[in-house]
Amino acid sequence: MITEKFKKTILDELNLDDFDIQDETTADQVPGWDSLNHINVILAVEKAFDVHFKGIEVLKCKNIGDLQKLLNTKLDQK
Amino acid sequence: MPFNIDFSKLLQLFTYQEGDPLLFSTSFFIFFFFTLLLFYRLFAYKKNLRIFTLIIFSLFFYYKAAGEYFLILVVMTIVNYYAGQILGSLKEGTGKRRLLFIITLVVNLGLLGYFKYTNFFIRIINDISSGHIDALDIFLPIGISFYTFKGLSYVIDIYMGTFQPVKSFRDFSLYMFFFADLLIGPIDRAADMLPQIQSEINVPKENIGRGTYLIMAGLFKKIVIADFIGLNLVDRVFGDPTRYTGVENLLASYAYTLQLYCDFSGYTDMAIGVALLLGFNIMDNFNAPFKATSIADFWRRWHISLSSWLLDYLFAPLQMKLRKLRIYGNAIALFITFVAIGFWHGANWTFIFFGFLHGLYMAVSIFLKKPKTKIYNKLKLTNTKLLEFSQGFITFHLVVFSFIFFRAFSIQSGWDVVSQIFTFFKAGVFEQFVEAYPIIIILIFVGYLLHFLPEKLEKWTENFVVKMPIVVQALLLTAMILLVVQFKFAGLQPNIYFQF
Numbered sequence: 328m329i330t331e332k333f334k335k336t337i338l339d340e341l342n343l344d345d346f347d348i349q350d351e352t353t354a355d356q357v358p359g360w361d362s363l364n365h366i367n368v369i370l371a372v373e374k375a376f377d378v379h380f381k382g383i384e385v386l387k388c389k390n391i392g393d394l395q396k397l398l399n400t401k402l403d404q405k
Numbered sequence: 406m407p408f409n410i411d412f413s414k415l416l417q418l419f420t421y422q423e424g425d426p427l428l429f430s431t432s433f434f435i436f437f438f439f440t441l442l443l444f445y446r447l448f449a450y451k452k453n454l455r456i457f458t459l460i461i462f463s464l465f466f467y468y469k470a471a472g473e474y475f476l477i478l479v480v481m482t483i484v485n486y487y488a489g490q491i492l493g494s495l496k497e498g499t500g501k502r503r504l505l506f507i508i509t510l511v512v513n514l515g516l517l518g519y520f521k522y523t524n525f526f527i528r529i530i531n532d533i534s535s536g537h538i539d540a541l542d543i544f545l546p547i548g549i550s551f552y553t554f555k556g557l558s559y560v561i562d563i564y565m566g567t568f569q570p571v572k573s574f575r576d577f578s579l580y581m582f583f584f585a586d587l588l589i590g591p592i593d594r595a596a597d598m599l600p601q602i603q604s605e606i607n608v609p610k611e612n613i614g615r616g617t618y619l620i621m622a623g624l625f626k627k628i629v630i631a632d633f634i635g636l637n638l639v640d641r642v643f644g645d646p647t648r649y650t651g652v653e654n655l656l657a658s659y660a661y662t663l664q665l666y667c668d669f670s671g672y673t674d675m676a677i678g679v680a681l682l683l684g685f686n687i688m689d690n691f692n693a694p695f696k697a698t699s700i701a702d703f704w705r706r707w708h709i710s711l712s713s714w715l716l717d718y719l720f721a722p723l724q725m726k727l728r729k730l731r732i733y734g735n736a737i738a739l740f741i742t743f744v745a746i747g748f749w750h751g752a753n754w755t756f757i758f759f760g761f762l763h764g765l766y767m768a769v770s771i772f773l774k775k776p777k778t779k780i781y782n783k784l785k786l787t788n789t790k791l792l793e794f795s796q797g798f799i800t801f802h803l804v805v806f807s808f809i810f811f812r813a814f815s816i817q818s819g820w821d822v823v824s825q826i827f828t829f830f831k832a833g834v835f836e837q838f839v840e841a842y843p844i845i846i847i848l849i850f851v852g853y854l855l856h857f858l859p860e861k862l863e864k865w866t867e868n869f870v871v872k873m874p875i876v877v878q879a880l881l882l883t884a885m886i887l888l889v890v891q892f893k894f895a896g897l898q899p900n901i902y903f904q905f
Contacts, residue, residue: 362716363701363735363771366728382725387565 329395333372337391340371350392357391376402419465426470426547426588429620429675430628430889437462438679445683449606456579456602459683463582467548470588474546477516482581484512485556486574489563493570506564510557517553520545525752548588550749552581554714559595561718568596576602585680589672591690591710601685608684614871617878619678621870621885626671628889630852631664638845639664643812646821651830652838654822656849661812662805663852666694669708695804695856698796700766703804711749715742735771740764755810755819762807 334348341359354360360368369385372378372394378401388394418433427434441462448454468475488509495502524540531538559580562568571577580598642649642657649657670691680687690710697703704712720742727734747760778787786792806823813819839846870878 362720362724365721366724366731366735369725370728370731382722383565385725386721387567389567 329391332375333395333398336371336375337368340368348391350390350395352391353389354391372398378402378405421468421470421472423472427466429672429679430624435886437466442682452605453575455606456575459584460575460579460582463579463584463587466584467582467587470548471546472544474544477520477546477549478552478582478587481513481516481552481556482578484509485560485581486571486577488560489570489577492560492563497566502564506560509560513553513557513560517549519543520549522752551590551592552587554592554711555586555595556581558592558714558718562595571595571599573603583680583685585676585683585685586687589669589676590708591673591676591688592714593687593710597688598685606684608682610875611871612681612684613875614873614878615867616678616681617882618867618870619674619681621882623671623674623676623678624885624889626667626674626852628671629892630848631668631671633892634660634845634848634852635664635668637842639812643814643818643822646813646818646825649825650834651826651828652832652834654825655830656835656838658805658809658822658826659853660845660849662695662808663849663856665808665811666691666856667852693856693860695801695853696797697800697804698793699800700763700770700803703800704763711746715746715749719745732771736768739767739771743767750811754816755813758816758819759807759811762803762810766803766807 329348329350337348337357337360338344338346341357341364343358346357348357354365354368369380373380376398378398380397380401384397385394388397427437441458444458445455448458464475464479467478471477488505491505492502492509495505520543523543527538527540530536559568559577563570571580576599577595579602580593580595583593583598586593638653639657639661642653643661646654646657673690677687677689688710690708692706692709694703694707697706720738723738723741724735727738730737741764743764744757744760746763747756747758750756750759781787781792809822810816810819813822870881873881
């Protein structure tokens with residue numbers, strides 16, 4: 328499940344008013360989330376939730392649901 | 406009277422002949438391919454036989470291209486298959502798994518490095534130390550850059566946990582050996598190919614039509630356009646640029662850009678067409694690259710299988726590592742990725758310089774993005790046709806500039822081309838050139854015109870051919886082969902991309 332705060336962080340970073348984000352949504356389906364902007368989204372999420380991802384953990388994510396799951400495990404470890 | 410069969414000539418057909426691979430555009434290939442199709446259809450419902458037929462044909466195809474060095478491909482296949490199996494069985498995060506992964510990378514890149522780059526590094530060492538280490542007599546197995554990357558993507562995906570190792574060595578071998586994409590790509594991914602290998606064969610009529618269309622388009626691009634303007638203009642001017650005026654150097658630069666595209670995308674079209682006739686969808690490699698409105702856009706349209714490979718396996722990890730540097734991190738990661746793209750093309754400074762230029766274009770463009778948007782908004786240019794045209798024009802010329810060095814024998818010779826264009830132009834020569842070589846000018850014009858036609862028109866033509874009865878398609882293909890033969894009188898040119 329995509330949480331509201333997680334979704335808002337992504338949308339704010341990409342200057343989007345609203346966009347339907349589901350577990351299966353992939354980055355390239357979200358307007359503005361291209362390979363260059365990718366890094367800004369990841370940094371924004373890390374900052375908003377005060378977590379740190381390992382590079383390989385992010386690279387393994389196939390969709391936004393995977394990123395949410397990764398974020399949840401980081402939050403659980405805190 | 407008994408037939409006089411020259412058995413030694415016949416034997417040559419089946420044995421390795423240096424510099425004479427079974428190119429898709431040769432009559433021998435067509436002969437072998439139709440024989441393959443016959444057996445393939447015969448074994449259509451016998452999966453094992455069908456796959457082994459393809460494996461054996463592919464190995465024969467590669468043996469014809471690389472001789473005994475086809476064993477390198479076999480060794481790499483065995484190494485990557487077993488590495489994949491073991492990586493899949495070891496627990497994630499263990500040191501053992503990491504070590505095995507690193508060893509597999511070193512073996513793959515080591516073999517590629519040895520065959521492709523050893524002598525380049527020996528030259529550099531000689532230059533630095535003014536020493537005299539003799540160059541080694543190393544044979545460069547055709548296609549090694551392509552199949553190394555195919556094997557690597559499989560192993561990396563398994564290590565990352567995004568792909569499960571395939572159980573069948575037979576299926577993995579076909580993925581690695583498959584002759585259609587073996588010599589010059591596209592660099593297909595295991596995740597796309599293996600499910601197709603494992604499923605039942607299915608060749609709908611539409612695929613036969615599309616395959617035939619692509620083979621025709623490929624033959625036309627490669628032989629009528631690329632080979633002809635290559636031989637009759639590009640080779641001459643780039644062979645000694647200072648002997649020609651700026652007009653000729655400029656024409657040769659435009660012509661080479663078109664030649665490279667028609668040569669490489671023409672061969673890819675044929676590869677995709679041949680694969681379609683066998684029931685496989687291999688990935689697209691080009692999408693009207695000169696219609697790009699930025700260099701980033703260009704790389705989403707040019708050699709897509711290579712640029713997406715490096716985006717996934719080099720740029721993305723680098724970018725992650727450097728993310729604290731934000732935009733600077735992106736710029737550095739882009740720069741490194743493009744220099745690597747250049748170096749991948751060959752062990753020569755010209756290719757490194759080509760990559761350096763594209764790295765520079767990309768790195769600079771991300772710093773210019775914000776101010777450019779501001780200016781466009783201020784001048785009310787955003788989303789206008791004028792802006793789109795200017796961006797396309799500038800992008801195209803940045804690409805042509807980089808291809809001058811891609812083609813030149815040395816960086817200095819590339820600068821000679823540029824310098825002739827700017828200091829010794831002689832506009833009047835253009836008229837003389839048109840009079841002397843009308844066919845070349847027409848071919849360049851037709852080549853670019855076909856490229857810049859709206860996509861819809863191309864789709865329409867393709868669908869038109871697809872809907873024809875198979876007999877008419879066969880007749881059209883025969884007509885195309887006859888046309889191609891006319892243009893082939895100058896002899897078949899080796900494919901530009903084979904040297905990589």
